[in-house]
Amino acid sequence: MSEDVEMKDQATPSQSVSSALPSALQHLKGISSIIESGSYSKEVRRIARALRLTFALRRKLTAPLLSSFLDYVLVPASELHAKLSSYLPSPKEGDREMEVDSATSAIQNPVAKHLLPELEIYCYLLVLLFLIDQKRYDAAKACSSASIVRLKSLNRRTVDVIASRLYFYYSYSYELAGDLAEIRGNLLALHRIATLRHDELGQETLLNLLLRNYLHYNLYDQAEKLRSKAPRFEAHSNQQFCRYLFYLGKIRTIQLEYTDAKESLLQAARKAPSAARGFRIQCNKWALIVRLLLGEVPERNVFMQRGMEKALRPYFELTNAVRIGDLDLFMNVAEKFGTTFNRDGTHNLIVRLRHNVIRTGLRNISISYSRISLADVAKKLRLNSANPVADAESIVAKAIRDGAVEASLDHADGWMVSKETGDIYSTNEPQFAFNSRIAFCLNMHNEAVRALRFPPNTHKEKESAEKRRERHQQEQELAKHIEEEDDDDF
Amino acid sequence: MDPKLTEVSQLFDRFKASFLRNDYDNCSNLLSQLKVLLTGFRSLPPLFADTPNAVHELTIARDIYEHAVVLSVKTEDQDAFERDFFQLKPYYTDACNRLPPSPQEYPILGLNLLRLLVQNRIAEFHTELELLSSAALENPCIKHAVELEQSFMEGAYNRVLSARQTVPHDTYVYFMDLLAKTVRDEIAGCSEKAYDYLSIKDAKQMLLFSSDQELLEYITEEHPEWEIKNGSVYFQKAKESAPCKEIPSLQLINQTLSYARELERIV
Incomplete structure (x- = not known):
């Protein structure tokens, strides 16, 4: 399951070559200056960009790199610096050279006089990423909890973007350590705070984390109650929206609303980025079962998607059994892949399928x-x-x-x-079928149009303001003309 | 020992005594008093405060609610069952690491599953089912309910009815009897669609009536559209009328207009 959380590639900490260090450090410094400028100009977009750049660097994060970056950004010997450095392994002999280097750069750039909250939170995020990649989950838990405490006292829109990432890794580190239930209350409190501050990205992220938290313990009832009562708005992040759809699909499947569940699950699988293979496999597994429960037979090419053949194999055999309507074969398959189904949490759904197998068999008999x-x-x-x-x-x-x-x-x-x-063509049935297909296509088109996004062309703002004034003038003149013409008519 | 705890355990002993005597009115009275007393303990859900007597208090509270659930079955009060069960549930889910598991846990969970089945709340049935571990699913009490649901969904009503003989716990009988009524309605619904007619003798047997009189009463009460002639029950009237040959012009016009509107928006 951990695979599907991480939409990005699982970063494997690469062996750092010392020559790569300075360039990575330069990158990080560049990113921190982007965050600074974003913070001063109150542009959330820049901070989002800084985060994107960070995740490209994730593989290169090492302890010496981080400690020199911390030296650069934070006030040395400050409380925060000491706290964050304590999570990093103590520098070894060979790294001393680097330290000297960073010390000089700190003197060259005395930016650290007044620390921006964005940068502070960003440092937390970097350290947390490093700890998770190093599989030091207990330290990650401590670090993320400290960052959450700090976050609660901050109320800045430019922090929200970094905060939403931090929430995610906060929950992720607890999940890896197996203590997900512990932070449920905290997440709920954070969700409340985000709602009060109109931090929609934070709400979106936290709602997903809470749903994940509940579903981890199979608490479908609580998850559904929270989901149906939480405020909804247009999605800000595609990844979060995909996750939401997946959780929604799972909840609906358990509550026997198969048609809606199928829609959510298929949409989640389609919207997910192609790099998120684990997530798409999960979506496909659930979607397959839901389709079987609906009495549909999924096409063969669903199982043959690249990189998924092996994972979907048990479901392929299951589909085969349901399609033929052979109860014995079905039982055999269910037994043979029992451990897989148990691990996927689909075992209970497969028990429900028995009834569909009988139906299919019966339909075959009635046709023949x-x-x-x-x-x-x-x-x-x-x-x-x-x-x-x-x-x-x-x-x-x-x-x-x-x-x-x-x-x-x-x-x-x-x-x-x-x-x-x-004769089916003597009834209204074809008419209904065509109508639903046409409605689907039209709806798809409308949704596609609505989903088109344009970058806010802020640099054209001034120019267009002038043009608008011109246009207004023209329009007014035109209106006057028309009025005069109208008057003439009388 | 804490005086409050002593008071509760004494009262609970009295409750158990009258419970054994089947004095349910007295039981209900005592239970209300017990519930009020329980609110005084800080170690119970949702607070879970770490008091020195926490384990003892939790155990006795769980015991009380377990008895309350069983009592509600005996007094045949489904609403009370639901209320008491929800109060009991946190003891199973959230307090499981503080307390040793209760021997009553699976019978009561199975009972709840059965209740949801009887009330035809299948979605909630499955939601509850997801909470159970695979070990719990092997427990006879839970398995009984799960198999019932399967047979019920398949339509194998005979198996549902014969399951009454194999109830794992005597409290289950009440719900099984209720289930029998649900099953009869289901069979009646299926029969009117599946058969053209049934002889009264067969219908009586299928709908589980012991005499013709009962069957006739049931028909006049629940299904007045069924016709009885020549010693058989005819379901003709209940069948759907022949498909209408008329063209649904108004609907077609509306659809075509909406297509035109949408197309205009695209072009």
Whole structure:
């Protein structure tokens, strides 16, 4: 499961070559200056850019690099500096050279006089990333908790972007350490704060973290209650929206709202970036089961997506069993891949599928025979029960009521008579089918148009202001003309 | 020992005594008093304060609520069952690392599953099911409820009814009886769609009535549209009427207009 959280590649700490260090340090310094300028000009966009650059550097983060960066940004010997440095492993002999280098650069750039909160939080984030990559989860927990305490006292829009990342790694470090339940109260408090501050990105992130937290312990009831009551708004981050859709799909699947669940899960799988393979596999697994539960048979190419064949193999065999409607085969598959299904948390859903297998088998029978005795139905469905005929009779009766098969029963003679399927084109059915397809296409088009985003062309602002004035003048003149013409008419 | 705790345990002993005597009115009275007393303990959910007697207090509170749930079954009060169960639930989910597991846990969880099944709250049934570990699913009490749900969904109503003989706990009987009524309605609903007609004898057997009189009463009460003639029950009237041949012109016009509007927006 950890794979699907990390939408980015799992960074493996590369062996640092000492020549790479200075350039990485230069990069970090560059990023910190972007954050500074973003903070002064109150431009959230710049800070988002700085974060993007940071994640490109993630693989290069090393202890000496971080400590020299901390020396550069923070006031040496300040409380924060001491706290953050304590999380890093103590510098070894060979790194001393670097320290000297950084010390000189600190003197050259005495920016650290007045520390910006954005930079402070950014330092926390860097250290946290490093600790998680080093698999030092306990230190990561301590570091993230300290940063959250600090965050609660800050109320700046430019911090929000970094904060949302920090929330994520806060929860992630606790999840890796296996103490996710511990921070639930804290996350709820943070969500409340974010809501009060209209920090929508923070709300989005925290809501997802809370849902993840609940679902981790299978608390679907609480998750749904929170989800339905939390404020919703247009998504800010695609990644967060994907996660939200995935959690929503899971909740709806458990609550038997398969049609909605399928929609959310498929949308999540489609929207997810192609690098997020683990996440897409999870989405696909759930979507496959939901489609099976709906009585659909997923196409073969769903299972053959690149990089997913192996992971989806158990689900492929399962689909096969459901498609044929063979109860024995289905049971075998469920048993054979039991551990996989248990690990994916889909075991209970697969138990629900049994009913679909029977339905499919029944539908096959009803298509092939115009009249068949109930004893034969029971035999073909392989109902191993004490009273197969009576069982078959009631199962068929329920299938007829639910509209799964077109047939009627004759109790006196003990057989099932399939109804002739009439010409479908004589009904309104095709009309409905076409209508729903057309509506889908039109809706898709409208959504695509709505999803188009344009960068805010801020640099053109002044120019366009002048133009607008011109245009206004022209319009007013035009309006005057029209008015005059109108007057002439009278 | 804490005087408050002593008071609760004494009262609880009296409660258990009258519970054994099947004196349910007295039990309900005592239970209300006990619940009020329990609110005085800070170690109980949702506070979970670390008081010196915490384990003892939690254990006795859990015991009281377990009895309350069983009592609500005996008095056949489903709303009380739901209330008491929700009060009991935190003891199973959130206090499990403070207390040794209760022997009553699985029977009561199974009972709750059964209640949800009887009330046809299938979504909640599955939500509860997700909370259980795979070990819990193997427990006979839980398994019973899970298998019932499966048979119920499949339509194997015989298996649902025969499960009454194999109840794992005597408190389950009340819900099984309720389930039998639900099953009868289900069978009636299925039959009217699946059969053209049924002889009265067969219908009586299928709908689990012991006499023709009961069957006729049921039909007049629940399904007055069924017709009885020549010793058989005819379901013809309940069938859907023949498909209408008329063209739904108004609907078509609306659809076409909406397409035109959408297309105009695109072009």
